[in-house]
Amino acid sequence: MRTHQLVLAWIEEQLAAGVLAVGSRLPAERALAEQLAVSRTSVREAIRVLEAMGLVRSGVGSGPEAGTVITSDPAAALGATLRLHVAASQLPVADIVQTRVLLESWAAAHASADAPSLPVAAQLLARMEACTEVDAFLALDARFHVALAEAAGNAVVSAMMGSLRGAIEGYASRLTANLPDWASTAQRLRLEHASILAAVSAGDSTAAAALVTEHIEGFYREAGLRHGGAN
Amino acid sequence: MRTHQLVLAWIEEQLAAGVLAVGSRLPAERALAEQLAVSRTSVREAIRVLEAMGLVRSGVGSGPEAGTVITSDPAAALGATLRLHVAASQLPVADIVQTRVLLESWAAAHASADAPSLPVAAQLLARMEACTEVDAFLALDARFHVALAEAAGNAVVSAMMGSLRGAIEGYASRLTANLPDWASTAQRLRLEHASILAAVSAGDSTAAAALVTEHIEGFYREAGLRHGGAN
DNA sequence: TAGTTGCTGTGGTCCAACCACATGGCCTAC
DNA sequence: GTAGGCCATGTGGTTGGACCACAGCAACTA
Numbered sequence: 354m355r356t357h358q359l360v361l362a363w364i365e366e367q368l369a370a371g372v373l374a375v376g377s378r379l380p381a382e383r384a385l386a387e388q389l390a391v392s393r394t395s396v397r398e399a400i401r402v403l404e405a406m407g408l409v410r411s412g413v414g415s416g417p418e419a420g421t422v423i424t425s426d427p428a429a430a431l432g433a434t435l436r437l438h439v440a441a442s443q444l445p446v447a448d449i450v451q452t453r454v455l456l457e458s459w460a461a462a463h464a465s466a467d468a469p470s471l472p473v474a475a476q477l478l479a480r481m482e483a484c485t486e487v488d489a490f491l492a493l494d495a496r497f498h499v500a501l502a503e504a505a506g507n508a509v510v511s512a513m514m515g516s517l518r519g520a521i522e523g524y525a526s527r528l529t530a531n532l533p534d535w536a537s538t539a540q541r542l543r544l545e546h547a548s549i550l551a552a553v554s555a556g557d558s559t560a561a562a563a564l565v566t567e568h569i570e571g572f573y574r575e576a577g578l579r580h581g582g583a584n
Numbered sequence: 585m586r587t588h589q590l591v592l593a594w595i596e597e598q599l600a601a602g603v604l605a606v607g608s609r610l611p612a613e614r615a616l617a618e619q620l621a622v623s624r625t626s627v628r629e630a631i632r633v634l635e636a637m638g639l640v641r642s643g644v645g646s647g648p649e650a651g652t653v654i655t656s657d658p659a660a661a662l663g664a665t666l667r668l669h670v671a672a673s674q675l676p677v678a679d680i681v682q683t684r685v686l687l688e689s690w691a692a693a694h695a696s697a698d699a700p701s702l703p704v705a706a707q708l709l710a711r712m713e714a715c716t717e718v719d720a721f722l723a724l725d726a727r728f729h730v731a732l733a734e735a736a737g738n739a740v741v742s743a744m745m746g747s748l749r750g751a752i753e754g755y756a757s758r759l760t761a762n763l764p765d766w767a768s769t770a771q772r773l774r775l776e777h778a779s780i781l782a783a784v785s786a787g788d789s790t791a792a793a794a795l796v797t798e799h800i801e802g803f804y805r806e807a808g809l810r811h812g813g814a815n
Numbered sequence: 816t817a818g819t820t821g822c823t824g825t826g827g828t829c830c831a832a833c834c835a836c837a838t839g840g841c842c843t844a845c
Numbered sequence: 846g847t848a849g850g851c852c853a854t855g856t857g858g859t860t861g862g863a864c865c866a867c868a869g870c871a872a873c874t875a
Contacts, residue, residue: 355827355828356827356828356829357632357827365667365668365671368668368671368672369671371673373672374672374673375672375673375674381855381856381857382856382857383855383856383857391828391829392828392829392830393829393830394625394827394828394829394830395827395828395829397629397857397858398628398629398632400857401588401629401632401633402632402633402635402636403668404633405633405636405637406636406664406665406668406669407665407669408665408668408669408672411856411857411858412836412837412856412857413835413836413837413856413857413858414835414836414837414838414855414856414857415836415837415838415839415854415855415856416837416838416839416856418837419836419837419838419855419856419857420855420856420857421856421857423672425669425672425674427665427666427669427674427675430665431662431665433637434637434638434639434658434661434662434665435658435740436596437596437599437634437637437639438637438638438639438656438658440596440599440600441599441604441605441606441639441654441656442602442605442606443606443656443658443739444658444739444740444743445739448738448739448740448741449740451738451740451741452738452740452741452744455686455687455690455741456686459686507679507682507683508674508675508676508679509666509675509679509680509682509683509748510679510682510683510686512675513683513744517740586858586859587858587859587860588858612824612825612826613825613826614824614825614826622859622860623859623860623861624860624861625858625859625860625861626858626859626860628826628827631826642825642826642827643825643826643867643868644825644826644827644866644867644868645824645825645826645866645867645868645869646823646824646825646867646868646869646870647825647868647869647870649868650824650825650826650867650868650869651824651825651826652825652826816875817874817875818873818874818875819872819873819874819875820871820872820873820874821870821871821872821873822869822870822871822872823868823869823870823871824867824868824869825866825867825868825869826865826866826867827864827865827866827867828863828864828865828866829862829863829864829865830861830862830863830864831860831861831862831863832859832860832861833858833859833860833861834857834858834859834860835856835857835858835859836855836856836857836858837854837855837856838853838854838855838856839852839853839854840851840852840853840854841850841851841852841853842849842850842851842852843848843849843850843851844847844848844849844850845846845847845848845849
């Protein structure tokens with residue numbers, strides 16, 4: 354076993370045992386290196402891995418932002434991993450979109466009408482009304498979909514949904530250049546968002562799932578996703 | 585931007601441009617460091633991240649196994665990430681199981697009856713007939729489920745399915761200690777596997793999805809998954 | 816011809832040093 | 846007594862160099 358994996362195993366143990374939890378601070382790199390009798394280099398490699406996994410956040414200086422603290426952002430980490438594999442032509446974008454439809458339609462069907470994230474989603478829709486810039490619109494759109502997914506109450510589905518969205522975010526942004534008229538497309542998306550939110554709030558799970566499916570597939574159909582190998 | 589992220593960005597560019605592809609060799613660490621005008625340490629940190637993402641494999645010495653080569657094993661990487669977040673109590677095991685049911689029942693329903701991975705799945709079932717040891721049985725079980733998922737032809741679903749299974753593999757193994765009689769449970773699982781495979785081969789997608797759902801939920805119900813916080 | 820030996824290049828590990836940064840306490844000037 | 850500036854401290858970020866184990870291969874030797 355390589356040295357940095359020893360550090361990773363130690364940290365995983367501490368997490369499983371509850372000694373470390375979200376919000377905890379890891380010992381300083383130099384102290385941890387001495388404690389585990391390894392070099393600071395190996396400790397840093399382990400921390401880089403944990404950072405890529407979305408499990409820790411490192412900051413320099415002093416104060417609350419400094420040091421290495423346990424966080425939990427699985428969506429970003431999974432998204433980055435997927436994005437790299439897409440770049441390596443190992444994961445077709447079409448499969449990502451299809452999986453996203455699968456997860457998100459399930460989430461829409463299983464969302465509870467009184468979930469606290471639904472008002473958040475509604476606020477995001479209000480902000481999108483006045484938003485004309487493409488990338489800002491897409492950023493709000495991403496947050497809306499994540500809020501919708503959270504209403505189903507499954508953290509894994511939410512994280513994977515967000516990661517799928519993030520993995521092809523740049524791709525989706527470039528796709529908008531294919532659209533004949535962004536303003537009209539945006540308006541259509543706004544209406545679809547409102548319909549989805551209404552269906553979820555009304556508890557009409559069948560309609561919600563169908564609307565979500567059509568919403569996502571419709572966008573990529575209009576923007577011209579090439580099936581079978583696009584990246 | 586930190587130095588190792590610069591290296592990551594460079595490698596992602598090379599991947600996206602097709603200069604690097606699966607099977608390619610990365611330049612040697614010392615050469616890459618000089619080429620990008622960074623230290624070898626930073627190059628190594630980037631490689632550790634890519635390794636954790638399942639994108640590269642490093643080997644010492646000379647020959648085909650040596651050096652750092654581009655691979656693609658997203659399932660293992662995603663699984664390790666999920667496992668750590670489970671250890672940090674941020675992803676409930678129940679949510680992982682639920683997501684697995686979602687993905688796998690979808691895969692069973694969308695599997696094509698003539699997929700090349702179905703004969704592989706059948707072979708795995710034959711080997712499980714004679715397998716009595718728990719961990720070996722679970723290992724074959726994992727491969728069977730992945731083969732089944734691959735029959736649906738969606739690489740992302742397959743990878744996520746495998747990662748979900750891997751993230752709680754150790755957990756499932758410990759759960760078997762709760763079972764009153766492993767031999768009878770194993771026999772039941774074998775019969776269910778055969779039924780699932782038969783339904784998929786017959787193209788009966790509705791039955792296949794229902795059988796998969798009951799198969800997975802039944803196991804965790806019998807083994808006693810504590811809902812809401814077990815890890 | 817067959818075996819051995821050493822050269823070469825690879826990643827793996829460690830160390831020592833320096834930098835940039837943010838905080839907090841001390842010290843000075845008013 | 847207060848306000849301002851300054852430096853000591855501890856953090857991660859980065860670098861260069863050194864050494865090791867390993868696997869292949871070529872040159873050399875018996």
